[in-house]
Amino acid sequence: MNVRLLHPSIENDVHKHDSDNHGGILVCKCPDRPVKVKVSGGIAHNHACGCTKCWKPAGAAFSIVAVAPTENVSVIENGDKLAVVDETTLIQRYACKACGTHMHGPVEREHAFQGLSFIHPELFENDSWPQPTFAAFVSSAIEGGVDPSEMSEIRARFKDLGLEPYDCLSPALMDYVATWTAKKRGALG
Incomplete structure (x- = not known):
């Protein structure tokens, strides 16, 4: 199968670590003065x-993303390096201005996800984060440059990895x- 890189954390094997995650410290990719964000709780x-x-x-071609209650997410080091990527979007993604890594994205407007922050678990300092359980917005990868002819193979690869591919969120969400x-x-009511 000649499928582009899905994501390094899942390419060869789905990340299988702590399903009872209790949070941790997210670290950006800067070698100097990295931004650190604490996630308290799962x-x-x-x-x-x-x-x-x-x-x-x-x-x-894909990110790995999860949510945590916004009240459990706090910038603990080098927050001066953070800026919102696009203030018009529902998720206010705060990225490091130096390396471009998205550190957290709170939903502050009225929405079903209000009060949650989106984070990228592979940024945790340790490997104690739960494995991905599905793939969302799979066809949107085309908008990011994936050739439409690759989509059948990409969906098959996700299924082989035990990640059901959806073109929106999971049915429960x-x-x-x-x-x-x-x-x-x-x-x-």
């Missing part, structure tokens, strides 16, 4: 993402968003 919904907004390591929307509109 992370959830770890997955591969093909969207064009998420930070990806060089050569990777889509149900969560739809439930939030229905309650907001008064369709559900």
Whole structure:
């Protein structure tokens, strides 16, 4: 199979470590004065993402991203190096101005994910983070430069790795968003 690099953390084997993750320290890629972000408590919904907004390591077609409660995420070193990548997006992705690594992305506007921050678990100082459980926005990788002819092989590779590929979020997360929307509109109590 000649599929481009999905992500270094999952390319040869899905990252299989601490399913009872208790957080840790995320570190940017700067060799000098790296930005450090503390995540107190566990992370959830770890997955591969093909969207064009998420930070990806060089050569990777997909990111690895999870969420944590925003109240559990704090910048502990070199926060002066952080800036929001695009203030118009729902997820306010804070990236290091020197190396470009996205460190955390809180959702502050009214949304089903308000109060959560998106993080990239492979940035933890140690390997104690849970494995990805699905692949989201897979077809969006085309917008990032993946040739459409590669998509069947990419989906097959994800399935081989035990990561169900979706062209949106997982069904459970889509149900969560739809439930939030229905309650907001008064369709559900």
